[in-house]
Amino acid sequence: xxxxxxxxxxxxxxxxxxxxxxxxxxxxxxxxxxxxxxxxxxxxxxxxxxxxxxxxxxxxxxxxxxxxxxxxxxxxxxxxxxxxxxxxxxxxxxxxxxxxxxxxxxxxxxxxxxxxxxxxxxxxxxxxxxxxxxxxxxxxxxxxxxxxxxxxxxxxxxxxxxxxxxxxxxxxxxxxxxxxxxxxxxxxxxxxxxxxxxxxxxxxxxxxxxxxxxxxxxxxxxxxxxxxxxxxxxxxxxxxxxxxxxxxxxxxxxxxxxxxxxxxxxxxxxxxxxxxxxxxxxxxxxxxxxxxxxxxxxxxx
Numbered sequence: 001x002x003x004x005x006x007x008x009x010x011x012x013x014x015x016x017x018x019x020x021x022x023x024x025x026x027x028x029x030x031x032x033x034x035x036x037x038x039x040x041x042x043x044x045x046x047x048x049x050x051x052x053x054x055x056x057x058x059x060x061x062x063x064x065x066x067x068x069x070x071x072x073x074x075x076x077x078x079x080x081x082x083x084x085x086x087x088x089x090x091x092x093x094x095x096x097x098x099x100x101x102x103x104x105x106x107x108x109x110x111x112x113x114x115x116x117x118x119x120x121x122x123x124x125x126x127x128x129x130x131x132x133x134x135x136x137x138x139x140x141x142x143x144x145x146x147x148x149x150x151x152x153x154x155x156x157x158x159x160x161x162x163x164x165x166x167x168x169x170x171x172x173x174x175x176x177x178x179x180x181x182x183x184x185x186x187x188x189x190x191x192x193x194x195x196x197x198x199x200x201x202x203x204x205x206x207x208x209x210x211x212x213x214x215x216x217x218x219x220x221x222x223x224x225x226x227x228x229x230x231x232x233x234x235x236x237x238x239x240x241x242x243x244x245x246x247x248x249x250x251x252x253x254x255x256x257x258x259x260x261x262x263x264x265x266x267x268x269x270x271x272x273x274x275x276x277x278x279x280x281x282x283x284x285x286x287x288x289x290x291x292x293x294x295x296x297x298x299x300x301x
Contacts, residue, residue: 006040007069009033010048014066015138015160018055025139070159074277090287091120097128097136098146101230101249102271105299106146106166110291121284130205137161137276144285146292149270150205162280163272164289167296170268171213171245172260174237174252182259189217189245189263196242197221201228206269210245213267234258248300271296 012022013033023033041048046061058066094114098107103125111123128136133145134154146166147153154161173187181187193214199221200207214221224242227233230250237244238256247269252258273292279285 003040003043004072006036006043007065007072009036010040010062011066011069011073012138013037013049013056014058014062015135019049025135067159070277074159089120090114090118090284092284093122093124094144094284094288095124095126095142096144096146096288097126097133097142099129099133099148100127101247101251102146103127104251105249106271106292106295109295110288113291113295114287118284118287121287123288133274134161137274140276143275143279143282144288145274147272147274148205149272151208152205159277161274162277163274164280166271166273166292167300168268168270169247169249169300170266171209171247171263173243173263174234174246174258174260175243176237176240177257177259179243179259181261184261186262186264189214189265189267190219192243193217193219193221195222196224198225198227198233198236198242198244199223200233201226204228206247209267209269213245213263213265216265216267 009022009026009028012026013019016022016025019033019037020030022028023030026033028036037048044061044065047059048062048065049056050059096107096111107125111125114121114123126136126142128145130147130150131152133142133147136142137145138160147163153163156163173181173189173192175182175192181191197214199210211221225236227236230246231253233244233246234252234256236242237258245263245267246252246260248260273289275285280289
């Protein structure tokens with residue numbers, strides 16, 4: 001008989017990449033987490049982890065076991081859903097998360113609509129960055145996330161998560177009102193190749209997209225300033241310290257002397273909804289996904 005608690009430790013090592021990180025997430029000591037995995041390996045009579053540099057890697061046997069573990073987790077959640085089913089009516093707590101813009105323009109209005117249409121449903125919103133959203137889903141701390149698609153996200157084939165397209169958020173070139181490109185309906189990014197630029201900070205998921213969009217236009221931007229918050233970026237533009245690419249969903253202070261200009265080639269970021277595998281079947285999550293699909297087109301209007 002497989003000890004499911006020990007199996008969960010192995011799942012955490014696979015998710016977080018190291019025994020130490022998995023132990024921290026599970027509130028274990030690293031030695032206790034290692035002991036759980038060693039005992040699981042003894043129970044099964046196979047090796048589960050192998051040394052790799054300063055870390056470890058999963059053996060083929062561990063990879064095979066985890067495929068079954070993810071299926072077990074999905075079946076367990078379905079069993080819990082069946083036990084709590086109330087004629088399909090959305091009810092109880094619904095924990096959702098997303099990055100700041102998603103919270104502002106999608107999750108907040110979604111919560112209001114759900115409150116009006118499903119009074120027995122209680123929505124709780126937590127702001128989180130993209131990597132943290134997946135961690136919170138994996139840990140069972142939240143039920144639904146709105147995330148940006150990034151190269152660092154789990155692949156769509158990852159059975160632990162169900163990721164679905166929600167909307168494409170186009171980037172606009174943002175320039176001071178008196179900039180030569182401010183009066184244009186559409187510009188090629190190459191026309192701003194000789195400007196100073198304000199770019200997202202290096203660890204931002206938007207950084208790669210901005211640099212790639214400029215690269216596709218044939219240049220590497222001369223980045224003078226970095227910002228994490230889109231309004232901070234807009235204020236730097238307003239002070240004529242550079243130009244920037246900012247997504248349309250980002251609400252910028254209306255009094256700023258800046259202009260958004262559409263970009264040729266339509267650079268954009270993709271927003272996704274994400275649940276644990278099979279989570280969309282839960283009535284509360286299904287209701288939330290329906291509201292998000294209705295809100296998505298209007299958010300860009």
